[in-house]
Amino acid sequence: MTQPASPTARVAFIGGGNMAAALIGGLLKTGWPAAQIAVAEPQAARADWLRQQFGVQVAASAAEVSADADALVLAVKPQQMREALAGVATKPGALALSIAAGVRLATLQRLLGSQLRYVRTMPNTPALFGAGITGLYAPAGTPAEARDLAQTLLAAAGACVWVEREEELDAVTALSGSGPAYFFLLVEALREAGSALGLKPEIAAQLAAQTCIGAARMVADAGQDVSSLRANVTSKGGTTEAAVQHLESAGLRAIFAEALARADARAKQLGDALDLAP
Ligand SMILES: NC(=O)C1=CN([C@@H]2O[C@H](COP(=O)(O)OP(=O)(O)OC[C@H]3O[C@@H](n4cnc5c(N)ncnc54)[C@H](OP(=O)(O)O)[C@@H]3O)[C@@H](O)[C@H]2O)C=CC1
Numbered sequence: 001m002t003q004p005a006s007p008t009a010r011v012a013f014i015g016g017g018n019m020a021a022a023l024i025g026g027l028l029k030t031g032w033p034a035a036q037i038a039v040a041e042p043q044a045a046r047a048d049w050l051r052q053q054f055g056v057q058v059a060a061s062a063a064e065v066s067a068d069a070d071a072l073v074l075a076v077k078p079q080q081m082r083e084a085l086a087g088v089a090t091k092p093g094a095l096a097l098s099i100a101a102g103v104r105l106a107t108l109q110r111l112l113g114s115q116l117r118y119v120r121t122m123p124n125t126p127a128l129f130g131a132g133i134t135g136l137y138a139p140a141g142t143p144a145e146a147r148d149l150a151q152t153l154l155a156a157a158g159a160c161v162w163v164e165r166e167e168e169l170d171a172v173t174a175l176s177g178s179g180p181a182y183f184f185l186l187v188e189a190l191r192e193a194g195s196a197l198g199l200k201p202e203i204a205a206q207l208a209a210q211t212c213i214g215a216a217r218m219v220a221d222a223g224q225d226v227s228s229l230r231a232n233v234t235s236k237g238g239t240t241e242a243a244v245q246h247l248e249s250a251g252l253r254a255i256f257a258e259a260l261a262r263a264d265a266r267a268k269q270l271g272d273a274l275d276l277a278p
């Protein structure tokens with residue numbers, strides 16, 4: 001890895017939705033100047049919010065923010081990508097960094113041309129607190145400066161892992177891109193189950209949330225393998241064992257395997273749909 005890219009690069013976000021806001025917030029926290037960040041966001045109320053929240057330039061179309069950008073962060077939904085990129089003006093050698101699920105680099109190259117450097121990534125929403133993780137992929141031959149700039153932009157959102165094959169990003173999407181939603185579903189399920197056992201809903205909600213926060217901290221900081229953390233809670237013949245045996249025999253692992261396989265397949269479908277669109 002060469003020297004980190006300098007935060008003097010001009011970054012244009014195409015799409016100013018949830019993920020763009022999380023990434024912009026992270027960049028500003030690392031000291032990236034607001035004057036070096038622009039956003040294309042057609043929805044007027046959202047554009048106003050972005051201006052007020054972050055003090056960045058916001059325009060209604062990609063054409064207005066892209067021409068002088070060193071990096072374009074493609075942050076619209078896959079289904080919106082073709083339309084969003086229609087008016088993009090590009091600076092030769094600029095980085096096109098996609099965060100879109102399923103959208104393949106070959107498709108982006110067809111839409112934006114070969115004069116750009118391409119990096120495809122998949123962040124996740126804990127980026128909001130710098131606690132995210134992003135998978136990144138760049139084709140062979142991508143210059144180190146483009147990889148470094150991509151990593152610098154995403155490092156503001158948390159950890160970064162590079163994958164060797166582009167299709168691995170669909171699996172990254174299934175695991176960590178979508179993963180926060182599985183976790184939130186778990187919190188919902190725990191609090192509903194606690195309420196069903198007679199706890200007040202607000203007490204069940206607090207117990208469920210703090211248990212997940214505490215357990216997540218143990219995964220991060222306890223310095224032990226997650227299976228041994230689980231074993232430590234599971235007393236022989238005790239309550240946890242009774243619960244975990246049910247989760248295992250009811251097929252929780254198979255359910256997750258199938259859920260992630262469906263997310264992976266959906267990412268591929270989203271990529272195919274963009275290729276097939278007229
Ligand atoms: N949400 C997540 O957890 C993650 C999302 N992603 C990826 O990030 C991308 C964005 O997702 P997310 O932020 O959730 O989606 P959002 O819908 O919140 O953000 C997309 C934004 O782009 C705007 N937009 C639509 N058309 C255009 C256009 N032509 N030019 C500029 N902006 C436009 C949308 O406006 P409008 O609402 O009016 O359509 C919206 O504000 C997706 O590709 C997704 O796959 C990646 C990782 C995690």
Ligand SMILES: O=C(O)[C@@H]1CCC=N1
Nearest residue numbers: 100101173177178179
């Ligand atoms: O659900 C989605 O398609 C996006 C990609 C990963 C998280 N949200």
